[in-house]
Amino acid sequence: MDLVQLLRERRSIHRFEDREVDPDLVAELLDTAVWAPNYHMTQPWRFILTYGEGRRRIAEAVRIMKEKREPDASRKKEVGEKFYNKIMAIPMLMTVIMQESQNLIVRQDDFAATSIVIHNFSLLAWEKGIGLTWETYPWIHEPEFREAMGILPGEKVLGNLHIGYPAAIPQAQPRVPAAERITRVDRA
Numbered sequence: 001m002d003l004v005q006l007l008r009e010r011r012s013i014h015r016f017e018d019r020e021v022d023p024d025l026v027a028e029l030l031d032t033a034v035w036a037p038n039y040h041m042t043q044p045w046r047f048i049l050t051y052g053e054g055r056r057r058i059a060e061a062v063r064i065m066k067e068k069r070e071p072d073a074s075r076k077k078e079v080g081e082k083f084y085n086k087i088m089a090i091p092m093l094m095t096v097i098m099q100e101s102q103n104l105i106v107r108q109d110d111f112a113a114t115s116i117v118i119h120n121f122s123l124l125a126w127e128k129g130i131g132l133t134w135e136t137y138p139w140i141h142e143p144e145f146r147e148a149m150g151i152l153p154g155e156k157v158l159g160n161l162h163i164g165y166p167a168a169i170p171q172a173q174p175r176v177p178a179a180e181r182i183t184r185v186d187r188a
């Protein structure tokens with residue numbers, strides 16, 4: 001697939017086939033994805049791949065969080081179970097973690113660089129027929145999740161990528177033509 005087609009045809013995928021994703025393939029793709037521009041060459045990222053029985057670790061943490069935060073006591077179990085099952089239906093989750101610099105400028109540049117790694121990975125995966133959605137639901141920042149995944153102080157979670165072979169590919173969401181957002185400056 002050429003790059004133009006890859007960029008235009010990639011979609012965020014929410015429904016997956018019940019099919020495993022090879023973690024060695026994901027590791028190989030990541031090894032290319034990390035060739036992102038990175039101003040300070042801090043390479044601040046790390047990745048946790050969760051799949052198979054490992055998913056129970058995230059699913060349990062989510063169940064606990066959702067039960068704890070559900071105000072209606074009679075619905076706690078049901079809500080917890082719903083989120084547990086949602087996580088278990090995702091073939092693989094990749095938690096993307098960034099070491100947070102104390103320096104604001106470095107931290108912002110690092111956030112940009114890590115985001116590029118994520119999109120690089122997304123395109124490389126798409127080329128292999130693997131889809132994903134970058135998810136930033138609030139509970140990735142909750143202590144229950146951080147503890148379950150061994151996320152250290154000073155590390156920021158950029159998201160969970162939900163990864164798998166697409167069961168459905170959503171319609172494209174149209175983009176505003178870039179021409180409408182371009183200002184041309186060609187004279188003094």
Ligand SMILES: Cc1cc2nc3c(=O)[nH]c(=O)nc-3n(C[C@H](O)[C@H](O)[C@H](O)COP(=O)(O)O)c2cc1C
Pocket residue numbers: 010011012013133134135136137159173
């Ligand atoms: C930083 C970031 C966070 C996102 N978080 C979510 C999310 O929490 N849930 C979700 O369904 N999609 C999330 N998305 C995916 C966007 O919703 C998606 O990219 C957008 O709808 C355009 O669809 P497309 O990726 O198929 O072109 C996120 C994307 C980015 C870049």
